[in-house]
Amino acid sequence: MATNLEFIKSVSADNVAQLDITDCFNDNYDVYEMYWTGNGSQNVGDLAWKYLDSGGSVFANGNVDQATLRMNPSSSFSEVRDTNSNTPRGIYTGSSDKDFAMKFVFFNPFSSDYKFALMQGMSLYGGKSIFVQKDTTVAYGIRFFANQNFTPINVSVFGVK
Secondary structure (H helix, E strand, O other): OOOOEEEEEEEEEOOEEEEEEOOOOOOOOOEEEEEEEEEEOOOOOEEEEEEEOOOOOEOOOOOEEEEEEEEOOOOOOEEEEEEEEOOOEEEEOOOOOOEEEEEEEEEOOOOOOOEEEEEEEEOOOEEEEEEEEOOOOOOOEEEEEEEEEEEEEEEEEEEEO
């Protein structure tokens, strides 16, 4: 796999519960890396995301399979497996104002085929996930959201050549 990253865009916000990263996928790349960092407010739990279509609407519910290994340093590791899920989840921050960092690799989001993604991240504990979006809609962007505001959130998007 190629390893040269080409910067596409960067988006930051503060005190928001969702952040849309629009027009970040196109036909110039098949693989994208996306880096998300920030802080969840007092009651943020799972961080979640969805693909955006050309009009900025999220993809239909029920089309995502996900497998996650949650690596908790103070107890045993656990697995989460979701099929036909409505919302793919990122890292779990807990409910006590935790910083988070996640790296996503998206494969073929700007294609009318199934889309695949990998995630690894750290907050309250570490996590690794694999996702398949079983939808033939072309993705143009990503919506990142949680149940409370981020203070702040920063996202950088790169194409892989």
